[in-house]
Amino acid sequence: MPDTAPRGMAMINAFDPAAAPALSPRERAMVERRQRLLGPAYRLFYEHPVHLVRGDGAWLFDADGKRFLDCYNNVASLGHAHPRVVEAIARQAARINTHTRYLHDTVLDYAEALLATLPPALGHVMFTCTGSEANDLALRIARAHTGGEGIVVTSLAYHGVTASLAELSPSLGEGVPLGRHVATVSPPDAYRGGPDMPARFAADITRAFAGLARHGIRPCALLVDTMFTSDGVFPDPAGFLAEAAAAARAAGALFIADEVQPGFGRTGRMWGFERHGAEPDIVTMGKPMGNGHPLAGLAIRPELLERFGSRARYFNTFGGNPVSAAAGLAVLDVLRDEALPANAARVGAHLLAGLGALAARHAILGDIRGAGLSIGAELVRDRATKEPATAETARTVNALREGGVLISASGPAANILKIRPPLCLSTEQADLFLDTLDQALAAG
Template sequence: MSDTSAPPKGMAMINAFDPNRATGLSPEEQAMVARRQKLLGPAYRLFYEHPVHVVRGEGAWLFDSHGNRYLDCYNNVASMGHAHPRIVAAIAEQAGKLNTHTRYLHETVLDYAEALLATLPPELGHCMFTCSGSEANDLALRIANAHTAGEGVVVTALAYHGVTSALAALSPSLGEGVPLGRHVATVPAPDAYRGGAEMPARFAADIAAAFADLARHGIKPSALLVDTMFTSDGVFPAPAGFLAAAAEAARAAGALFIADEVQPGFGRTGTMWGFERHGVVPDMVTMGKPMGNGHPVAGLALRPELLERFGKRARYFNTFGGNPVSAAAALATLRVLQDEKLADNATAIGAHLTEGLRRIATRRPIIGDVRGAGLSIGCELVLDPVTKTPATAETGRLVNALRERRILISASGPGANILKIRPPLCLTREQADMFLEAVEELLPG
């Protein structure tokens, strides 16, 4: 089930490289693209009209095979900075000692579990580890279904939650080629720019109606699953607090509230977790991407009572989830985040970026809206400030023009017209100014 706010039918991946229209590639790049297609097949996608061949990273910089430096304003995987020396050293040291499956006693995963739970509300007393955010969301849904004896899930209209069969079935951003499950209902994202200032407040009512509709079709509610910054929908952070009513509506329907923190978590919003901005305690929190600063580690934290039914009926085992090297990577990442006060840096540099973009908007009316929290920022481009017609083509041209200036960014939203700005949390003021100067120079109008 879905509503009319679903993405356009057949919507292609935003900012995708099209090998059939490629021009200007060097012989080396042409050979690598051809080799990639031959070996990896047609399902993979590259970014940009002219793909980037990166071979090294340092902080907020990436370097290509010719030594050219690119400013990374998009990467929320190596959130603490590319190749952070403390994290690299922790991985190497543990890999030199031991790496094995998770059915032996080992201190590091316990040390990390204690440190991670200390960043979360006390109601969330257990954590479980996986290798990817997709696996974490998949496990969370299994637990929710076991606890509620239901299967109905509500997500937002352009959400992305993962690539497993279960998660793809509730990730409408994957497009028409990946149909939603019959047990899935979508609601509009809380877009105050297009839906009006009352839109976030309507979000809870939409959720209640979606669960009621599922129930009318004989589908018992299980979970409300949302990215707490609605990143794939177009980045919708404000006003702080509105998610509390949404969680209440889900629980009133008999469902659990799962906060997907794979993108907003670990300091990106200026707080440790995106849900913190809303004064709400989720039933479960899923996490991934930045958790190991590029090392594949993920997991979830949850209320202990939710594991009672699940744990009695099924044992949980993940060969690599929480293995010694992954635990060392995650623990080092968390310590870097805390020691280097990177969430505070996200607040300061994020404010500088949003203020800079709003100043540019006074001179470039194509910028219709700038919104964000910390270093999770959406900048919406429109053809007309009254009609708010998405400036889709112009956004694509800007993204690719920035790439030619060696600044990496991408876009999101149903109109593919929202710059998705999420650099490593170590971004400096000087690097932010470099991005702002390039955007103003390259924007039309």
């Protein structure tokens, strides 16, 4: 395989339960209650976990009334508790909430509106409740169509938590083994990989499918987050994804664009693959799709669904129910009426410029990159060696939290600030983020 698997790693920005004694009595009691009730597999964010009770736009409020600027959560993308989505959910829930084995107009209206945002070749949509279910279904369909099993993902990819997705999500760490049918490739990292990266990324994919074939594993799909979010946010140069998709297709595999994180306007365009001029065979989507309501799904070229549809029926009890469809429609309406993709592009450009200005004063900011409001800022100890500033990144994330700004980090060395505010972020809020970051970096 052309790539080295990432080292076993704890979760980035996780609260360490050993630090519980330093918390307030109320927080400590909540942490202990969580461990007692939810068990050992759940994690909290931050050295000092956040106890949130209310949200409004990009603002979040904790139990003491302290205000936080949300620069991280990519689910409530329209802003927290957006009234139009809340109203759509409440109205439809009060009327009826059934499933797709009865006729209902709303799921069809929603399917039509959603497909209208996608390339015309993607003619069918199927609904699930979570991004995991969407990726899991996409793989079932891709296997049925190709007759192959071989999957190529990036070396720190995250695609979901079902059994079949955990085994192709290396970011879950060494405790969760990868499948034998899974090959990883280095992410398209233009900062560390250099200017020939895009061509090399495509070549790596070709080599990965060839390696699988050498083991008798036939090609199924290239599955990538189109912003490579958990790998460390790699958007540029726009266009490289089209080459990668072509490499996958040349190997006989499908190209599945995982838009669970980049989709619905985050990159300044509706879908992350649009920047690259890449045409996916299947697009999976989730997180912001219902602005918090559990709604996800996939869009697909109809001819790829024929074999699966002739052998298997598909039913998801809650997937595409009238309430979910109403929530999804409201999200599309708000994205359009409030021009949120354009706002993401505008405020994202402002943030990138502001981060660039900070980099002129803080040498630790080794690289700034992003598209729209999906931004990575890589912290290094030395701009020449690019040595990852891992501990400093953790300190910065936690200092921002104490300063009232919520973000997290990503990447194999956990040294990349992951900045993903709601799409409604204003220029003033962006400036507040930049000022708080400036102070955090100055404090070291």
